[in-house]
Amino acid sequence: MNKRLQQMAQNREKLIEAGRDAFARHGFAGASMEELTAAAGLTRGALYHNFGDKRGLLAAVVHQIDEAMATEAQAAAARYDDLWLRLLAEGEAYIEMAMRPEVQRIVLLDGPAVLGDPSRWPSQNACLQSTKQSVRQLIQEGIFRPVDVEAASRLLSGAALNAALYVAASSDPAATLPKAIESFRTMAEGFLVERPGGE
Amino acid sequence: MNKRLQQMAQNREKLIEAGRDAFARHGFAGASMEELTAAAGLTRGALYHNFGDKRGLLAAVVHQIDEAMATEAQAAAARYDDLWLRLLAEGEAYIEMAMRPEVQRIVLLDGPAVLGDPSRWPSQNACLQSTKQSVRQLIQEGIFRPVDVEAASRLLSGAALNAALYVAASSDPAATLPKAIESFRTMAEGFLVERPGGE
DNA sequence: TCAACTCACATACATCTTGCATATGAATTC
DNA sequence: GAATTCATATGCAAGATGTATGTGAGTTGA
Structure with missing residues (x-):
């Protein structure tokens, strides 16, 4: 029935x-x-x-992809116990996911242009939420410097997505990917209280 | 005549x-x-x-704004002698400029969606070029860690623009701005060989 | 079980938009 | 000063969105 x-x-x-x-x-x-x-x-x-209307459909599509991305990223992060490594894994997962043409076109380009800033989306940008969670814990445990959680998370996840766009637009994505990930990690390390010694 | x-x-x-x-x-x-x-x-x-066509006009408009932004950012940077301070000033200048609705809508949202990735634009994204210049010098002088110039510049300028979008979309831009700038600086510090002591 | 009704979806229409093909007229040239 | 060029205007066709209206399968109540 x-x-x-x-x-x-x-x-x-x-x-x-x-x-x-x-x-x-x-x-x-x-x-x-x-x-x-x-x-x-x-x-x-x-x-x-x-x-x-047409925008309504886009919103629904974006929401679906957005949630799937968050799930996937958290799964990647869950393989580590260390919070810091988890954050890195999450970021790298985003970078790799955002290399998919579908994600780029819909979530990174048309989404913001048509629906406005991602942080204002009803889906709350699931990616961002999980990053925020990690950052908050890292600060509590004294591993991260005591910056503003909201801003730091926003910039971190933004950096990951940005890195992905950069990789995808490059002439040789495979060669660019490791460089982008390295720079992403370097920037993320800026939040650490004590920088790791080598590498 | x-x-x-x-x-x-x-x-x-x-x-x-x-x-x-x-x-x-x-x-x-x-x-x-x-x-x-x-x-x-x-x-x-x-x-x-x-x-x-319509896209052609957008390209011309974007080009004009893009160049104006680069000029303005370089002017802001030129007030410092220290390379590192210059890079920060440049980044902060971008953040502030990108708070203008015109810049957001045209350069940050519609531009990439309609014309494709900024790094592929004919204007070569003037903002990016000047950042690249700074990064290259900072690495040469041993102030920055020896990361890939292209990737680092791309992520840095991306972070600045991203921070701006975040600030502009927030409910209280004036209060958010300093937090965004702080996080931006923190991330940029990740590239430094020796982190500044306090603050 | 059957009649009344609801509502998800289809159809028709009005309006607007872009891009091209053609026209025009002022500026330049010989 | 007539011919020609070419930047701009005008007319037109194809297509898109969104709304108003129609319709029929599915649900409901007695």
């Missing part, structure tokens, strides 16, 4: 999936709602009913 | 000015070429002749 709710949820999912594909392939402005909905086996009617 | 070239240059300037205003006010997608050109006392004909 409740066949309608079930159908509706399924259609929402189809539209988000189609949107994800279309936005990644053509960018937000270049994606045609007509084509997009047709690809999902529906019409624009379904889209406007479910998401209000 | 050459009244035509003169007139044309003048019209280009008018269109860029009108574009700057319209893009800042309505965003790239929301700006109507019809209104924009009318505001400049011309029609879309002039625009398409001079800039090819």
Whole structure:
């Protein structure tokens, strides 16, 4: 029973999936709602009913990707016990994820341009939240200098995403990746009370 | 003589000015070429002749702002003799400039989304160039750790712009600004061979 | 079980936008 | 001073979004 709710949820999912594909392939402005909905086996009617407008669909798509990224990054971080190493792993995970064209186009470029600053997104930018958590603990344990948690987290996660854009846009991403990660780590080390000796 | 070239240059300037205003006010997608050109006392004909298409105008506008920003940042940096202080001043200048709505909307949001990654822009992102110069010298003089110049510059200037977006989006920009600047400095200090003692 | 109703989705339409093709007229040139 | 060039204006076609309205499957209540 409740066949309608079930159908509706399924259609929402189809539209988000189609949107994800279309936005990644053509960018937000270049994606045609007509084509997009047709690809999902529906019409624009379904889209406007479910998401209000084109931006609404983008918001839903961004939210989905954003959460998946946070989950993935936390999984990468969870492999370490040391808080500091975890933060680094999280950052590097972001950098690697943001190399995916889909993430770049949708989350890093069109997302901010169309929806505004990420920190204002309803999803609260899940990536940012987990970074904040780590930073707070690091400061409590006296490993990080007592800077403002909000600002530090914001700049750290921003640096990771920025590094990713840089890597992805470079002519030789594979060669650039390690350099970007190294610089990211160097900048993150600025927050440490005691810098690690070698390397 | 050459009244035509003169007139044309003048019209280009008018269109860029009108574009700057319209893009800042309505965003790239929301700006109507019809209104924009009318505001400049011309029609879309002039625009398409001079800039090819809408993106062409945006590129011209971005180029203009980009160069102005670089000039301003270098002026701020020039007030210091110490290279390290100069880099900080440059970064802070970027942060403050990027708080201007016009810069945010056009250079930081729509620019990358429409024209692609800034480091690929014809203007070569003047901001980045001057940062690179500073970093290179700092490494040569042994003040900075020997990291990759390209990557470090990219992340540093990215961090500055990111900090600006963060400040501007915050509910109380005036209160957030110093925190953002502090975190930026802390991250930049990660590149130093010897961290300054106090503060 | 069946009639009434709800509502998710489809369809039709009005409006606006971009970019191109063509026209025009002032400025330059021979 | 006539011919020509070319920067700009004008007319037009294709396509996009968003809204208003229609429709039919699914749900509900007696």
